[in-house]
Amino acid sequence: MTRRFTPTVVLKDNDVTDETIYTQRRKLLKQMGFLGTGALLSGGANAFGWFSDDEETAVSAPRPLDFKQNTTWGQDETLTPYEKVTQFNNFYEFGTGKEDPAKNAQNFKVDPWTLSIDGMVENPITLGYEELFSKFALEERIYRLRCVEAWSMVIPWTGFQLSHLLAMAKPLSSAKYVAFETLDSPTQMPGIRNAFVGGGLDYPYIEGLRLDEAAHPLTMMAVGVYGKTLPGQNGAPIRLVVPWKYGFKSIKSIVKITLTDKKPPTTWNQLAKQEYGFYANVNPNVDHPRWSQASERRITRGGLFKQTRIPTQLFNGYSEVAPLYANMDLTKQF
Numbered sequence: 530m531t532r533r534f535t536p537t538v539v540l541k542d543n544d545v546t547d548e549t550i551y552t553q554r555r556k557l558l559k560q561m562g563f564l565g566t567g568a569l570l571s572g573g574a575n576a577f578g579w580f581s582d583d584e585e586t587a588v589s590a591p592r593p594l595d596f597k598q599n600t601t602w603g604q605d606e607t608l609t610p611y612e613k614v615t616q617f618n619n620f621y622e623f624g625t626g627k628e629d630p631a632k633n634a635q636n637f638k639v640d641p642w643t644l645s646i647d648g649m650v651e652n653p654i655t656l657g658y659e660e661l662f663s664k665f666a667l668e669e670r671i672y673r674l675r676c677v678e679a680w681s682m683v684i685p686w687t688g689f690q691l692s693h694l695l696a697m698a699k700p701l702s703s704a705k706y707v708a709f710e711t712l713d714s715p716t717q718m719p720g721i722r723n724a725f726v727g728g729g730l731d732y733p734y735i736e737g738l739r740l741d742e743a744a745h746p747l748t749m750m751a752v753g754v755y756g757k758t759l760p761g762q763n764g765a766p767i768r769l770v771v772p773w774k775y776g777f778k779s780i781k782s783i784v785k786i787t788l789t790d791k792k793p794p795t796t797w798n799q800l801a802k803q804e805y806g807f808y809a810n811v812n813p814n815v816d817h818p819r820w821s822q823a824s825e826r827r828i829t830r831g832g833l834f835k836q837t838r839i840p841t842q843l844f845n846g847y848s849e850v851a852p853l854y855a856n857m858d859l860t861k862q863f
């Protein structure tokens with residue numbers, strides 16, 4: 530006898546595509562062993578109950594890191610889910626579309642890697658790939674990331690304070706600024722090969738901070754996100770995170786850090802200095818010439834345009850950095 534299967538509940542289209550259902554289903558598949566154990570977090574991050582539902586779709590096989598959690602920041606924030614953090618990116622070397630970096634950085638090779646710290650230092654340093662993870666004790670910090678395009682995320686980064694690296698290099702008293710440079714690899718980065726893909730920026734991507742900004746305890750070198758090594762699209766193997774500044778200051782895939790006595794040129798500032806200042810401190814009172822910076826779209830779950838607008842805070846809410854700018858007119862030095 531053939532039995533007819535009669536569904537008792539008829540699912541509407543928008544029920545099945547609802548993200549909650551989708552993620553619940555994937556969680557179940559994982560528990561049942563269908564989605565591969567490599568997708569499950571082991572080590573540090575698991576202990577804090579974070580675990581993403583979509584990590585098996587993430588590229589370049591991130592591996593778990595050992596770290597301590599630093600609970601000073603972000604404990605009351607709703608985290609942006611892993612799939613948003615790793616599939617909605619700005620990394621023009623891999624294309625200008627938000628989804629381009631995740632696609633085009635899939636085969637980005639980051640090992641071997643060399644990061645050099647030189648210029649006005651007593652002790653120049655060169656770190657190889659493994660040393661990026663072993664030279665300093667890693668900690669996890671939850672920071673807000675506010676893009677100049679008026680969207681924001683809340684991201685658990687794994688890494689170390691830049692001040693620890695600077696202390697090891699021993700800046701000379703003449704050093705006033707820190708310059709950063711991204712890998713310049715036309716063969717690996719389609720945006721460098723082709724100006725149409727890369728938005729016509731000058732490459733390598735370069736950034737800079739005043740030395741006191743770079744040495745501030747909030748300034749971080751990140752080697753991981755959500756407890757695992759960075760995917761290519763997030764700036765593997767090592768990137769800067771400066772949470773009180775617009776996202777473009779947080780330069781990715783860094784190969785070179787140079788201490789200098791001159792204010793370094795920076796990529797977006799060179800392109801349009803009236804739109805992107807050297808300081809780029811998050812500031813709701815200083816609008817971008819083409820849009821308001823008074824509020825932002827916080828990306829949590831769901832589509833970008835479903836997100837609620839929240840007011841933008843001065844220095845992205847990190848008021849402890851205010852003394853760095855005590856004598857400055859922030860409307861002029863933006």
Ligand SMILES: Nc1nc2c(c(=O)[nH]1)N[C@H]1C(S)=C(S)[C@@H](COP(=O)(O)O)O[C@H]1N2
Pocket residue numbers: 614617618619620621622674675676677711734762763764775776777778779780781782
């Ligand atoms: N080398 C490089 N670094 C970069 C960028 C870039 O295009 N190239 N984009 C910046 C911008 S505009 C933002 S908002 C952040 C985004 O970081 P995320 O993709 O990890 O969220 O990276 C910054 N770092």
Ligand SMILES: [Mo]
Pocket residue numbers: 619675676677678775776777
């Ligand atoms: Mo950005």
